[in-house]
Amino acid sequence: MLQSVLESAGIQAARVESEWWFIFRVTTVVTVIVLAGLAVAVRRGLRGRDTGASEQRMLRYIGIAGAITVVILFAILVRSIFTSRALASERVSDVMQIEVMAYQWWWSVEYQHPEPEQRVRTANELHIPVGKTVAIKLLASDVIHSFWVPSLAGKLDAIPGHEAVLWLRADRAGVYRGQCAEYCGFQHAHMAFVVIAEPPDDFERWIQAQRKTANQPQSPIEQRGLQLVQQRACVMCHTIRGTAAGGRIAPDLTHFATRSTIAAGTLPRTPEHVNAWISDPQAIKPGNRMPTIALAPEDRAAIVAYLEQLR
Numbered sequence: 001m002l003q004s005v006l007e008s009a010g011i012q013a014a015r016v017e018s019e020w021w022f023i024f025r026v027t028t029v030v031t032v033i034v035l036a037g038l039a040v041a042v043r044r045g046l047r048g049r050d051t052g053a054s055e056q057r058m059l060r061y062i063g064i065a066g067a068i069t070v071v072i073l074f075a076i077l078v079r080s081i082f083t084s085r086a087l088a089s090e091r092v093s094d095v096m097q098i099e100v101m102a103y104q105w106w107w108s109v110e111y112q113h114p115e116p117e118q119r120v121r122t123a124n125e126l127h128i129p130v131g132k133t134v135a136i137k138l139l140a141s142d143v144i145h146s147f148w149v150p151s152l153a154g155k156l157d158a159i160p161g162h163e164a165v166l167w168l169r170a171d172r173a174g175v176y177r178g179q180c181a182e183y184c185g186f187q188h189a190h191m192a193f194v195v196i197a198e199p200p201d202d203f204e205r206w207i208q209a210q211r212k213t214a215n216q217p218q219s220p221i222e223q224r225g226l227q228l229v230q231q232r233a234c235v236m237c238h239t240i241r242g243t244a245a246g247g248r249i250a251p252d253l254t255h256f257a258t259r260s261t262i263a264a265g266t267l268p269r270t271p272e273h274v275n276a277w278i279s280d281p282q283a284i285k286p287g288n289r290m291p292t293i294a295l296a297p298e299d300r301a302a303i304v305a306y307l308e309q310l311r
């Protein structure tokens with residue numbers, strides 16, 4: 001799993017990386033020259049040798065150094081402007097639209113489609129086809145967050161009441177980790193996500209599967225799990241398409257068991273972790289917006305069995 005500006009896997013990220021290397025090289029050279037100058041001055045000073053320079057010559061040196069500094073800063077500015085323009089030029093007309101809504105402290109992901117029933121909603125995990133430009137429409141429901149997948153694109157703030165768009169393209173298949181990059185409260189550090197870039201065929205298969213309504217539970221324990229989910233408060237916050245659960249303020253669970261983590265990258269999705277989460281979400285991610293709901297252990301086990309077959 002990649003999460004580094006210096007391991008770019010797409011055209012936008014490659015431009016940011018090349019900008020990073022430019023600034024790094026220039027500032028390294030400047031640092032070396034300044035330190036060398038300092039060393040020379042210190043040696044001369046220790047030997048008690050006068051520089052022999054008149055005040056006028058000193059002023060001239062300072063003037064020259066100042067001018068070089070301005071030129072270097074200007075060069076960095078000009079290059080940054082060209083990088084920004086190049087990033088803007090990657091905007092093509094044939095894009096895939098994904099709406100991402102940031103919540104304290106997780107991400108809701110919705111694949112747009114002209115027909116509402118073809119839209120797909122998931123959480124904390126984006127699948128994208130390799131080589132296709134994706135326009136991510138970024139929204140925030142509460143406070144300011146920032147969407148950042150270092151290997152694929154630069155950061156973009158998600159601001160309540162404001163719609164921002166981030167363009168990215170993955171040129172290599174892989175799993176790229178992202179993270180909220182704007183302090184947004186207590187669990188800001190547990191607000192991660194993954195972007196899975198896969199060949200277009202795999203992506204197509206994935207999205208077709210996600211469009212389906214939730215699997216019908218088969219075994220008695222799974223059926224009991226569904227019953228419990230529909231009777232308890234879960235339905236007020238979570239959606240499971242094809243059931244009575246239609247809440248919109250928590251991660252969509254329709255295909256919950258296809259995801260690799262729970263609670264925005266906090267834990268891998270294993271039955272044990274899901275059980276622990278439902279038993280006491282506040283112990284795992286203190287302050288998060290899911291309340292602890294009292295459930296008998298066998299009821300909890302039934303809910304976990306049901307959730308784990310939501311493939």
Ligand code: HEC
Nearest residue numbers: 104105106232233234237250251262263264288289290293
């Ligand atoms: C008041 C709203 C609310 C209720 C009620 C609620 N949840 Fe949640 N649930 C959330 C929120 C919000 C999250 C995301 C927390 C986070 O990651 O910060 C969540 C996360 C989860 C997750 C992890 C999902 C993922 O993909 O990360 C599972 C599983 C889950 N809830 C199951 C349940 C079950 C089962 C019930 C009923 C017993 C329930 N929830 C009741 C709000 C709620």
Ligand SMILES: [Cu+2]
Nearest residue numbers: 145180184191
């Ligand atoms: Cu955040």
